[in-house]
Amino acid sequence: MFRSLFSRLMVTYLIIMLITLITLSLFLSSALQRYVIRTTEEELIREAKELNRHYELYDRGWVSREYMELISDGITSYENTSIWVVRVVGDISLLQFQYNPNGLDNEMEITPFSKEEITNVLRGNIIKNIGKFGERFSVPVLTVGIPLKIGGSIKGAIFFHTPIEEIDLILYDIYADIWKATLFSAVLAVVLLYWTSRRISKPLSQMSDVSREIASGNYKRRVNVSSRDETGQLALSFNAMADSLERLEDMRRTFVANVSHELRSPLTSMRGYIQGVLDKTFDPEEQEKYLTIALEETQRLNKLINELLDLSQIESGQFPLNIKVFDINEQIRRLIIAQEEKINAKEIDVEIDFQSNKCMVKADPDRINQVIINLLDNAIKFNRHRGKILIKTWKNRGKVYVKIQDQGIGIPKEEIANIWDRFYQVEKSRSGRERGTGLGLSIVKKIIEEHHENIWVNSSLDEGSAFIFSLEASA
Ligand SMILES: Nc1ncnc2c1ncn2[C@@H]1O[C@H](COP(=O)(O)OP(=O)(O)OP(=O)(O)O)[C@@H](O)[C@H]1O
Numbered sequence: 001m002f003r004s005l006f007s008r009l010m011v012t013y014l015i016i017m018l019i020t021l022i023t024l025s026l027f028l029s030s031a032l033q034r035y036v037i038r039t040t041e042e043e044l045i046r047e048a049k050e051l052n053r054h055y056e057l058y059d060r061g062w063v064s065r066e067y068m069e070l071i072s073d074g075i076t077s078y079e080n081t082s083i084w085v086v087r088v089v090g091d092i093s094l095l096q097f098q099y100n101p102n103g104l105d106n107e108m109e110i111t112p113f114s115k116e117e118i119t120n121v122l123r124g125n126i127i128k129n130i131g132k133f134g135e136r137f138s139v140p141v142l143t144v145g146i147p148l149k150i151g152g153s154i155k156g157a158i159f160f161h162t163p164i165e166e167i168d169l170i171l172y173d174i175y176a177d178i179w180k181a182t183l184f185s186a187v188l189a190v191v192l193l194y195w196t197s198r199r200i201s202k203p204l205s206q207m208s209d210v211s212r213e214i215a216s217g218n219y220k221r222r223v224n225v226s227s228r229d230e231t232g233q234l235a236l237s238f239n240a241m242a243d244s245l246e247r248l249e250d251m252r253r254t255f256v257a258n259v260s261h262e263l264r265s266p267l268t269s270m271r272g273y274i275q276g277v278l279d280k281t282f283d284p285e286e287q288e289k290y291l292t293i294a295l296e297e298t299q300r301l302n303k304l305i306n307e308l309l310d311l312s313q314i315e316s317g318q319f320p321l322n323i324k325v326f327d328i329n330e331q332i333r334r335l336i337i338a339q340e341e342k343i344n345a346k347e348i349d350v351e352i353d354f355q356s357n358k359c360m361v362k363a364d365p366d367r368i369n370q371v372i373i374n375l376l377d378n379a380i381k382f383n384r385h386r387g388k389i390l391i392k393t394w395k396n397r398g399k400v401y402v403k404i405q406d407q408g409i410g411i412p413k414e415e416i417a418n419i420w421d422r423f424y425q426v427e428k429s430r431s432g433r434e435r436g437t438g439l440g441l442s443i444v445k446k447i448i449e450e451h452h453e454n455i456w457v458n459s460s461l462d463e464g465s466a467f468i469f470s471l472e473a474s475a
């Protein structure tokens, strides 16, 4: 029945609110009833004492019975209050004065009071009592009794009886006010509850809508964040997650597009050359030239696939780093020798500046090999003919820094941030025939990040670039 969070919140709140309001009203009503009865009693006692003074005059015969009735009428502030003045003469108690307003047992002949009934009053006490006063009334009354004093001594008792109904009438008015206030606050509370519950549940249901849309492939929608509380925080994190999913999806798309593009162009040209050879469109020397180009293309494809495999391997974290202590200077020397052919072809002058002969680092040697090969490859590829490459290593505060600097074409400032992206090449034409795939630096960056180290580049257009990366030094 209450499947949604909203209805569950509403129902819970409503129940809590109703319980609170009802108990509060009940407590308030009973406290009020007690209060009204107590004040009525006090009022009646005060009035009875006043009547006592007038009765003394009447007893001495100074005032008439009519005067007494007039006074009684003026004294009682409650409608229908009966007044009895009882005298005790010897063993008998006699009703000496009686004032009965309309309706309340006017014609009733008061049965003689037994001594016990008024003993308490005769002892000088004040009595208060709710009931029918020994069945003398047909409806419940509030009775107060005070000792009747004449000339300073107790001669009997004065009783004031007010029907409970009269007192209830006052209470009913107050009750009505209480319930009106309760109803008003209940309505107000319901409105507030509705608003709060909506505020809590709306972002949640929105999130579930949006996540369903994301699951079906629409990454554009976001949740409206309207509060700063926990739900707001959740909505914020949800949106951040949607952002990164969208980014990831974008990356995946461009990646697939790039890979297909990179595969298609060499395949197309290879097909053209091989077709030409088969169709005998080329003469024999040309045939060899085109076959060589086709062979180069297959090598390029091979390199591309190897790089892609490397990248996915590093990203998947399947092959954790194999950290060893080794001499980075020795490693660099060996790699320069391995690249000698390319270096000589461009007549490049390689200068080495090592701070000390040996420089021990803590890293994965194979991965760092890949980093140096890629950077060295770029430094050769993007260098000018007869240019210079400077390789420097130095130690500082527990780190070893490696710098590979060239005097090549440099990188435009606005492109520097992009060179680490996969397949990114500043201008494909710049490196002439030695086309790369644009994966080298993204692999380099991934490897350095895996080592929790940094790599950065200083470059100015037409002057050259310097790539510097850090490694953990081994003591
Ligand atoms: N030393 C450099 N001098 C000038 N530009 C560079 C240098 N190193 C990198 N770049 C620029 O950054 C781009 C990205 O380099 P990256 O090594 O990722 O790709 P690539 O060398 O073109 O291809 P690959 O390394 O996959 O063979 C290069 O295409 C080039 O435009």
Ligand SMILES: [Mg+2]
Residues within 6 Å of the ligand: 374, 377, 378, 436, 440, 441
């Ligand atoms: Mg490269």
